[in-house]
Amino acid sequence: MIPAPFQYIRADTVDGLLGALTEHGDDAKILAGGMSLIPLMKFRLAVPTVVVDAGRLSELRYVRDGGDHIAVGALTRHRDLETNELLGAECGVLRAVAAEVGDNQVRHRGTIGGSVAHGDSASDLPAVLLALDANFVIRGPGGERVVNAANFFTGYFETVIAPDEVLTEIRVPKSGPRGFSYQKFNRRAQDWAIVGSVAVRAGGTTRVGLVNMGATPLRARGVEAALAEGASATDAAGAAAEGTEPSADINATAEYRGHLARVLTRRALEAMV
Amino acid sequence: MQIGMTVNGVVHGHDVEARTLLVAYLRESCALTGTKVGCDTSSCGACTVLVDGESVKSCTMLAAQADGAAITTVEGLADGPNWHAIQTAFHEQHGLQCGYCTAGMMMAAVGFLAENPDPTDREVRLGLEGNLCRCTGYQNIVASVLAAADTMRAQ
Numbered sequence: 219m220i221p222a223p224f225q226y227i228r229a230d231t232v233d234g235l236l237g238a239l240t241e242h243g244d245d246a247k248i249l250a251g252g253m254s255l256i257p258l259m260k261f262r263l264a265v266p267t268v269v270v271d272a273g274r275l276s277e278l279r280y281v282r283d284g285g286d287h288i289a290v291g292a293l294t295r296h297r298d299l300e301t302n303e304l305l306g307a308e309c310g311v312l313r314a315v316a317a318e319v320g321d322n323q324v325r326h327r328g329t330i331g332g333s334v335a336h337g338d339s340a341s342d343l344p345a346v347l348l349a350l351d352a353n354f355v356i357r358g359p360g361g362e363r364v365v366n367a368a369n370f371f372t373g374y375f376e377t378v379i380a381p382d383e384v385l386t387e388i389r390v391p392k393s394g395p396r397g398f399s400y401q402k403f404n405r406r407a408q409d410w411a412i413v414g415s416v417a418v419r420a421g422g423t424t425r426v427g428l429v430n431m432g433a434t435p436l437r438a439r440g441v442e443a444a445l446a447e448g449a450s451a452t453d454a455a456g457a458a459a460e461g462t463e464p465s466a467d468i469n470a471t472a473e474y475r476g477h478l479a480r481v482l483t484r485r486a487l488e489a490m491v
Numbered sequence: 492m493q494i495g496m497t498v499n500g501v502v503h504g505h506d507v508e509a510r511t512l513l514v515a516y517l518r519e520s521c522a523l524t525g526t527k528v529g530c531d532t533s534s535c536g537a538c539t540v541l542v543d544g545e546s547v548k549s550c551t552m553l554a555a556q557a558d559g560a561a562i563t564t565v566e567g568l569a570d571g572p573n574w575h576a577i578q579t580a581f582h583e584q585h586g587l588q589c590g591y592c593t594a595g596m597m598m599a600a601v602g603f604l605a606e607n608p609d610p611t612d613r614e615v616r617l618g619l620e621g622n623l624c625r626c627t628g629y630q631n632i633v634a635s636v637l638a639a640a641d642t643m644r645a646q
Contacts, residue, residue, distance in 0.1 A: 219531050226492060226509035226555050249556075256551045257533055259510075269509070273556055297545070321621025322603060323536065326545040327552065407620040408534065 221259035228271045232357060232386065235272055239382045240359055242268040248384060249273060250293060250332030253324050278331070278386055281305055287353075287389040288312075292331025296320070299330060309390050311398035311418055315346045318400060321408040334370075335385045337377045337434070340410040342402065344371065345435035349418045349427030352390045358383035371434035393420050399489035401482040402429070405469070412469045413478035415458065417486035426486070431462045431479055441483055455484035494558040498523065499567030507554055513547075514538045516554035517564060525565040525594050529623070536622030539595035539602075540564050546602030548621070565594035568601070576642040577601055577635070586635030588626035596622050600636045608644055612637065 229235035239246055247266035249255055250273060258264035272278070278293040281302045288308050290299070299305060299316035306313050319325055319333070319342050333343045334354065348367045356363050359382055370377055379385055397419040402411045414429030415438070424445050426438035440457030459476035466472045495504035498521055505520045517523045517540065526549060529537030533551040540549045541563040568575035577597045580586065587593040596619065603618035604610070610618065615636045616629070624632060 220512070220515075221510040223508065223510055226553070228555070249553075252552060252556065253533070256512075256553065260512075260531070271553075271556065321536070322599065322618055323539055323546045323548045323621045324533070326542075326602075327547055407617070 219260040221256070222262060222265045224259075224266055225268045226271065227268060229275060232275060232277065232384065235270055235275070235384055236357065236359060236382070238268070238270045239384065242270075244381050246270050246381070248335070250335075251295065251327040251329045252332075253320065253328040254332065254336045254338065272384070283308075284389060287391050290330055290388045290390065292335075292385045292387060293329045294331070296325035296328050296330070296333075297322075300325065308392050309350070310396075311346060311350070311400065311416065312343075312390060314398070315342050315400050315416065318342055318402055324408075330388055331385045334388065335377060335379055337371055337373075337375045339371070339374070339432060339435050340430040341435075342400070342411065342414060342429060345414060345427035345429040346400070346416050346418075347388060347390070348435045348437055349416050349425045350390050351420075351425070352388055354385055355387035355389065356383050357386045362386075364389075368437075374433045391420075396420060397490040399486040401486045401489070403478050403482060413464070413475050413482060415479060415482035415486045417483070417490045419490060424487070424490070426458070426483055428458070428462065428479055428483075431459070431464045431475060433463075436462060438479070438483060441487075445487075451484055451487035455480050455487060458483035492555060494554055496554075496557050496560050496562055498562045499564060509553070509555055511554045512550055513540070513542075513552040513554045513557050513562075514549035516557075517549060517562070520554075523564050523566050527591055527594055529591065529595070534623065535592070535595070536599055536619075537592050537595040539598040539622065541598060541602055544602070544605060546599050546621075563598070563601075565598060568597065575601070576646070577604075577639040580635040580639035580642065581632075584631050584635040584638055586627065586632045587624075592622060592624045592626075596624065596632060600639065604636070604640055604643060608640060610637070610640060 246268040278291040280291040282289045296316045400416045402414040411429045416427045428436040440460040444454035458479040464475035527537040529535035538550040
């Protein structure tokens with residue numbers, strides 16, 4: 219399979235990338251690691267006429283201590299995350315889940331920003347960043363804006379990023395060592411999660427994120443509320459599918475996805491240390 | 492567009508369409524057909540090569556993205572008549588049957604062993620999760636990688 223023809227532009231700076239987006243608008247797609255976009259282009263599900271390659275913008279590949287948060291450059295690769303010591307100390311869940319994405323080859327190329335901007339609710343990292351209450355830095359022709367994860371994902375493969383904007387940084391609030399567990403269910407090791415559930419303890423509260431339980435990554439608010447009222451892991455996890463509208467596909471019915479959400483959330487709550 | 496890269500130590504340069512995938516560039520422009528296309532959907536790993544030392548699936552990378560990079564394919568493993576340790580191990584441990592996945596399997600293994608020179612059986616299995624084999628049941632592939640790891644550490 220071969221993508222449809224397109225014009226290839228290699229961005230050397232973020233400003234250059236923004237200039238290309240302004241010039242080509244909706245016709246252009248940003249290429250980061252390409253682990254989602256290139257398969258879509260091969261299947262001709264995405265047919266951009268201009269591809270702006272951001273892959274060499276090393277200025278967006280970093281993990282830094284930002285004071286009250288950890289700042290992760292959008293082009294930081296999954297492999298960078300899974301081997302990063304600062305993340306290990308301050309945000310172990312992000313490091314651990316990055317190691318669950320795809321396979322070695324995918325993690326060598328795929329980026330955190332690409333995964334987030336792609337907006338696939340079946341991806342591992344978006345639900346984790348939602349549970350971590352992360353903030354996303356978006357740059358456009360008018361300057362920079364910061365959007366909280368709760369307001370970032372708007373629908374199937376849709377986010378608040380406009381066609382002339384680019385995601386540049388992910389900010390994860392610091393809270394020192396904390397308990398977490400990510401439970402991912404799939405048939406083959408390298409596959410997307412049929413359903414995933416991540417539990418993160420922050421301060422005295424526990425937050426739960428769900429993978430592939432609807433159009434966007436979700437917080438399991440019912441579970442969080444039950445835990446806050448002192449419910450056991452088993453009882454709280456019973457609310458995991460409340461308010462969700464998971465899709466049905468070859469891997470699972472919507473009803474089965476609800477079952478998986480409850481089971482995986484219970485396991486995540488029990489395994490969280 | 493004009494691109495160039497070093498493949499197995501040899502400098503290549505070609506005028507290609509922007510949509511050319513790295514695996515097509517290696518097979519058709521560089522005439523290095525050791526790298527195979529299996530699923531063509533980034534699942535099976537038969538097309539695995541090393542790009543600047545890291546394993547990638549060359550069916551899911553544009554040749555343009557590899558412009559200027561150093562690529563290693565299965566043809567670049569042996570040193571003249573002397574096989575690479577991973578090739579010897581696959582031969583001695585019977586790590587293949589039909590052989591279609593083998594080039595990608597060995598390249599994924601070489602990339603993995605560079606990152607983890609002394610892996611456990613389980614770590615080898617996780618390290619090769621991006622490569623599918625439909626003949627062997629993986630037992631002998633894992634044995635091959637562990638044997639190669641022993642040899643490479645002793646070298």
